[in-house]
Amino acid sequence: MSFLKSKFHHPRLARNELGLTHRDYEGSLSTLCAGCGHDAVGAALVQAVFELSIPAHKIAKLSGIGCSSKAPTYFLNQSHGFNTVHGRMPSVATGAGMANRSLKYIGMSGDGDTASIGLGQFAHVVRRRLDMTYIVANNGVYGLTKGQMAATAERGSTTKKGNKVLWPDIDLATMALELGATFVARSFSGDKEQMVPLLKAAICHEGFAFIDIISPCVTFNNHATSTRSYDYVREHVQEGLIADFVPVASDITTSYGEGESNDICLHDGSIIRLHKGSNGFDARDRQSSLGAIHKHRENGEILTGLLYCDPTYRDMHDILNTTETPLNSLNEKELCPGAHTLNGINNGFR
Amino acid sequence: MKPTNTIDPTHFHKVVDCQYACPAHTPVPEYIRLIMARRYTDSYMVNWEANVFPGILGRVCDRPCEPACRRQRVEEKPVAICRLKRVAADNKGDIQDRLPIIPTKKNGKRIALVGAGPASLTVARDLMPLGYETTLFERDARAGGMMRSQIPTFRLPEEVINSEVDLVLNMGVEPRFGNEVNSLKAILDEDFDAVFVGTGAPNGRPLDLPGLKEAGDHVKIGINWLAGVSFEHIDEAPKRVVVLGGGNTAMDCTRTALRLGAKDVKAIVRSSYDEMKSSPWEREDAVAEAISIIPNHTPLRYVVENGKFIGVEFDRVETHWEKGKRRLVSTGEDPVLVECDLVLVAVGQDVSLPWIERDLGIQFDDWDMAVVNRDTFQSTNERVFFGGDAAFGPENIIMAVSHGHQAAASIHRYLTDGRDVNDVPIGDYTLTSQKMGIHEWSYQSAISDEERNVVPIINLEQALEDITAEVELGFDEKLALSEAARCLSCDVQTVFSEDLCIECVACEDICPMDCINFVTNGDEDDLRSRLIVPADESERDLYVSGQLKSQKVMVKDEDVCLHCGLCAERCPTGAWDMQKFLFQADRAT
Structure with missing residues (x-):
C-alpha cells in the first residue's frame, strides 16, 4: 500500500495568482475506499480554491463524524481544521465564524452527520444564515458502520444486503431552501466540470451556501438496486442551470446569445453566469426552484446544478452587526472602551 | 482519436523511453530491477542477451538511453543507466552454465565475418548457437576492433575486453587474425554461404592544411596514435600537445597524452563548447584532468620555421546558424599561434572499402559507401551483409551491436528455406500483471527522491601515473542500490x-x-x-x-x-x- 504520493509534479503545471500549483493545496493521501466519491469532492475543492487563488491559511475546514467528515484530512493541508463531535459541526462553525470573519469556512458533512444526528444543528445554522459553505457528501448510506441506509436513501431502493428502505428520504436541498439558505446547489461527484464552478461560487457567496453532492459509496451503495450508484446517478441526472463562475475583474466573454444567459453578481464582484438548460427555472425565485426540484423528483430524475442563489439577503454577521476585526486582533482599547461608552449603553436601557 | 492499439507493441515500447532509445533495445528497467534485488548475474545476462558487451558498454557506451530517461523530465538528471550496467558486470558470478549451448552438429552453413569488432562479434554470438560455422577475419592479432585499439585502457581495461570478446570466440569461432584483408572476392571464393562486413570506419580523417608536409611527424592522426598506444608501439608524448577536434576520440587523445608525459594538453575546437561533438560527460572528464578546451578556433596552418616545428595557427570564429545550418564566421581578429610539439588530428573517421572489388554485384554510392538495406543490412549482392560503422558511417558500439543482431537475423532468414529476408518482424513482448495483493506490487512503486549519484574515481595523481589504472571505480553496492532505486520502472x-x-x-x-x-x-x-x-x-x-x-x-x-x-x-x-x-x-x- 502506498501511503505517499510523490512530490514530483508535472513540469508544466498551471500556477495561480499566488504562484502556487494545485498540488500545493493537497492534503494527505486518502485512506477512504478506492473510488470513493468523497475523494472527487476533495479534488474539486482543491481545484476550486486553487483557481480562486485563496491562500490555504485563509480557510477553515470543519466537519463532524463519518466518512465525509474524515475527508478534510485529504485536502487543503495548510488550512485550519476542526473535526467536531458527530452532528455538531454547525455549532463549532458558528462559534468560529463569529470569532473571526476573515476566514472562509468550509463545512464538510455527510448524510448521517447532517440528516440524522445533526438535523437540528443543520436547521439552525441554515436559519441563521451563517457565512459558510456547507457541503454534504451524500451517498445515502452509513459507510463507516458497514452499510446501513441513511435518511437520504430513497424509499424503495435496497441496501447491498437486499433490505428495502421503508421510509421516505429527507431531501436536504429542499430543506435548506425552506429554511432560508441563500445559495443552494446539487451536484454529482462524478462531474467535476459542474462541481468546480459551483464550489467557487459557493465559497465567494457571502451567506449560507449549501451544496448537496451525490457522492457514491463504492463499497456499500454502488449495487444495481441502489439509487446512489455511479451508474444510476449518471443515468438519472438532469442538469438544470449550467453555471459558469466568472471571477472578479476578469473579461466577461460569453458564447451564448442574448437572453440565453443570466448573471448573478456576488458580493465580492464575481459573477455566476447561468445558461438556461432545457428545463429552465428562475434560480432567484425560491418557489420556482422548489417546484423544479419536486417536478424532477416525481419524474425519477435528479436535478443538479445551481438551484437557488440570492445574494441580497443579510447574513448572520449583518444581522448581529459583528465586528469585521477577528476577536483575536482586537486590542484592549477596543475591547474596553471605557466608562463613557458603558454609560451610554446603560442609559440606553433606562 | 481512435483507441490506442495495445496489441501492437509500439505504444508501450515507446513508453519505455530508455529501451526504445537503445539501438539494441536493452530492457533497461528489467536489469535495474534485478540489480535492486542484488541479482547481479541475472542482471548481467539480461544485458548480455541484448547488448553482448555489458562490461564494455557499462564503461564506454554512448548512452542514447540516458538523454531519453524519463527521470530527466520529472526531476533533473537521468538514472545512471550506463554505470548500473557496469555494476551488474562487476558483481556477476559465474555465467558459464547460462551461456547458450553451441550445437556440435552444425547446420552446414558457413558465415564469413570481416573485421573483429562489436558488429561481427554480435553476428557470431547470435548465429553460433543456431549451428552456424563462422570464420572471423581481422587484420590485428586480437579481436575487439576499435573497442581495443581506440579506447584507452584507463577508461576500458583490457581484461574487460578480453573476457567479453572471449565469450564469443569460445563459442568456436574460427579466427583468422593478423592478416590484412584485401579482397572480398577471395573470401567469397571460399564458398561461404554469407559474408558479413563489419570493418568499421578505420581511417582517421587527415587535416590537410598548409605546412602539413613540412610538419612531418609532428602531426599525427588521432586514432592511429591511440592504436599505437594501445598496442604499445608508443609510450611517450612530448611536453606540449594540441588535439584538433571536439569529439570523444579527441577527448581520449588529450587524456592519453597527459598519461604519456605531456604537461600542457589542449583540445582546440572549431565549434562552441556546447556544440562540441563529444558526449558531455567525456568532455567533463577531460576538463577534470586539467585539459584546456579552447572553442571557436579554426586551424589555418601548421607553422614550421627554419625547419623547426612551432605549432598551429588559428583563426578566431563565431558560430552563426542560418536555416538550421551551422556557419563559422571569422571574427576578423588576428590569427592566434598555439605553440606545441605534437598535433593529434581527431576530426572524424571514414569507412574504407577499397578491398571490395567493384565487380561483385555490390553497388556503391557517390560517397564510396556500399548501398545497404536499412532493414535487412543486405547489400545488392544478396550473399553480402554489412553492419556497424561500415554500413552507414561512424556511429558507436551499441549501434554496431544492434546492426549485428539485425544482420544476423537477416542472414538466418536468408539461409532458411522459404523465408523472405525482407520480412523483418517487429519483435515480441509479454505483458504481465504485477499485482500481488490489494495494494501490493511486485515492483518498486514508490518513487525515490534521490538525486543522481556520482561515480567515485581514483585521485588524479594516481590516474596520471599509470595509463592502465582505470579512472572510474564504479558504484559500490550502497551507491548502486540507491541509484537503481531512482529508476521509475517505465516498463x-x-x-x-x-x-x-x-x-x-x-x-x-x-x-x-x-x-x-x-x-x-x-x-x-x-x-x-x-x-x-x-x-x-x-x-x-x-x-x-x-x-x-x-x-x-x-x-x-x-x-x-x-x-x-x-x-x-x-x-x-x-x-x-x-x-x-x-x-x-x-x-x-
Whole structure:
C-alpha cells in the first residue's frame, strides 16, 4: 500500500495568482475506499480554491463524524481544521465564524452527520444564515458502520444486503431552501466540470451556501438496486442551470446569445453566469426552484446544478452587526472602551 | 482519436523511453530491477542477451538511453543507466552454465565475418548457437576492433575486453587474425554461404592544411596514435600537445597524452563548447584532468620555421546558424599561434572499402559507401551483409551491436528455406500483471527522491601515473542500490480496461503528474489542447481508451507518468492494472 504520493509534479503545471500549483493545496493521501466519491469532492475543492487563488491559511475546514467528515484530512493541508463531535459541526462553525470573519469556512458533512444526528444543528445554522459553505457528501448510506441506509436513501431502493428502505428520504436541498439558505446547489461527484464552478461560487457567496453532492459509496451503495450508484446517478441526472463562475475583474466573454444567459453578481464582484438548460427555472425565485426540484423528483430524475442563489439577503454577521476585526486582533482599547461608552449603553436601557 | 492499439507493441515500447532509445533495445528497467534485488548475474545476462558487451558498454557506451530517461523530465538528471550496467558486470558470478549451448552438429552453413569488432562479434554470438560455422577475419592479432585499439585502457581495461570478446570466440569461432584483408572476392571464393562486413570506419580523417608536409611527424592522426598506444608501439608524448577536434576520440587523445608525459594538453575546437561533438560527460572528464578546451578556433596552418616545428595557427570564429545550418564566421581578429610539439588530428573517421572489388554485384554510392538495406543490412549482392560503422558511417558500439543482431537475423532468414529476408518482424513482448495483493506490487512503486549519484574515481595523481589504472571505480553496492532505486520502472505499464471503468475519476484525482484525463473525444490536436496539462508540444504519445458510458474517453499523456501505480491502487474496479511489458527486439532464432 502506498501511503505517499510523490512530490514530483508535472513540469508544466498551471500556477495561480499566488504562484502556487494545485498540488500545493493537497492534503494527505486518502485512506477512504478506492473510488470513493468523497475523494472527487476533495479534488474539486482543491481545484476550486486553487483557481480562486485563496491562500490555504485563509480557510477553515470543519466537519463532524463519518466518512465525509474524515475527508478534510485529504485536502487543503495548510488550512485550519476542526473535526467536531458527530452532528455538531454547525455549532463549532458558528462559534468560529463569529470569532473571526476573515476566514472562509468550509463545512464538510455527510448524510448521517447532517440528516440524522445533526438535523437540528443543520436547521439552525441554515436559519441563521451563517457565512459558510456547507457541503454534504451524500451517498445515502452509513459507510463507516458497514452499510446501513441513511435518511437520504430513497424509499424503495435496497441496501447491498437486499433490505428495502421503508421510509421516505429527507431531501436536504429542499430543506435548506425552506429554511432560508441563500445559495443552494446539487451536484454529482462524478462531474467535476459542474462541481468546480459551483464550489467557487459557493465559497465567494457571502451567506449560507449549501451544496448537496451525490457522492457514491463504492463499497456499500454502488449495487444495481441502489439509487446512489455511479451508474444510476449518471443515468438519472438532469442538469438544470449550467453555471459558469466568472471571477472578479476578469473579461466577461460569453458564447451564448442574448437572453440565453443570466448573471448573478456576488458580493465580492464575481459573477455566476447561468445558461438556461432545457428545463429552465428562475434560480432567484425560491418557489420556482422548489417546484423544479419536486417536478424532477416525481419524474425519477435528479436535478443538479445551481438551484437557488440570492445574494441580497443579510447574513448572520449583518444581522448581529459583528465586528469585521477577528476577536483575536482586537486590542484592549477596543475591547474596553471605557466608562463613557458603558454609560451610554446603560442609559440606553433606562 | 481512435483507441490506442495495445496489441501492437509500439505504444508501450515507446513508453519505455530508455529501451526504445537503445539501438539494441536493452530492457533497461528489467536489469535495474534485478540489480535492486542484488541479482547481479541475472542482471548481467539480461544485458548480455541484448547488448553482448555489458562490461564494455557499462564503461564506454554512448548512452542514447540516458538523454531519453524519463527521470530527466520529472526531476533533473537521468538514472545512471550506463554505470548500473557496469555494476551488474562487476558483481556477476559465474555465467558459464547460462551461456547458450553451441550445437556440435552444425547446420552446414558457413558465415564469413570481416573485421573483429562489436558488429561481427554480435553476428557470431547470435548465429553460433543456431549451428552456424563462422570464420572471423581481422587484420590485428586480437579481436575487439576499435573497442581495443581506440579506447584507452584507463577508461576500458583490457581484461574487460578480453573476457567479453572471449565469450564469443569460445563459442568456436574460427579466427583468422593478423592478416590484412584485401579482397572480398577471395573470401567469397571460399564458398561461404554469407559474408558479413563489419570493418568499421578505420581511417582517421587527415587535416590537410598548409605546412602539413613540412610538419612531418609532428602531426599525427588521432586514432592511429591511440592504436599505437594501445598496442604499445608508443609510450611517450612530448611536453606540449594540441588535439584538433571536439569529439570523444579527441577527448581520449588529450587524456592519453597527459598519461604519456605531456604537461600542457589542449583540445582546440572549431565549434562552441556546447556544440562540441563529444558526449558531455567525456568532455567533463577531460576538463577534470586539467585539459584546456579552447572553442571557436579554426586551424589555418601548421607553422614550421627554419625547419623547426612551432605549432598551429588559428583563426578566431563565431558560430552563426542560418536555416538550421551551422556557419563559422571569422571574427576578423588576428590569427592566434598555439605553440606545441605534437598535433593529434581527431576530426572524424571514414569507412574504407577499397578491398571490395567493384565487380561483385555490390553497388556503391557517390560517397564510396556500399548501398545497404536499412532493414535487412543486405547489400545488392544478396550473399553480402554489412553492419556497424561500415554500413552507414561512424556511429558507436551499441549501434554496431544492434546492426549485428539485425544482420544476423537477416542472414538466418536468408539461409532458411522459404523465408523472405525482407520480412523483418517487429519483435515480441509479454505483458504481465504485477499485482500481488490489494495494494501490493511486485515492483518498486514508490518513487525515490534521490538525486543522481556520482561515480567515485581514483585521485588524479594516481590516474596520471599509470595509463592502465582505470579512472572510474564504479558504484559500490550502497551507491548502486540507491541509484537503481531512482529508476521509475517505465516498463511497468498502466494498462486501462474501459469495460471495467465506472468513471469515478479517482485515478485522475490521485495522479501526481496529472497524466490522466476524462474528456470528450476529439482529434489529436484538440485532445492535446484540452488536457489538464495541455500537451501540445509533447512528442510523446497519448493513450486513448474506447468510449466510456458517459460518452467520454480516458486520455493519458504518457509523457511524465511516474509509473507509481497510484491510479491502479485507487481504482475500485481494477480498470487500471500495472503490467510489466517486456519487449524483445527481433533476434535470429
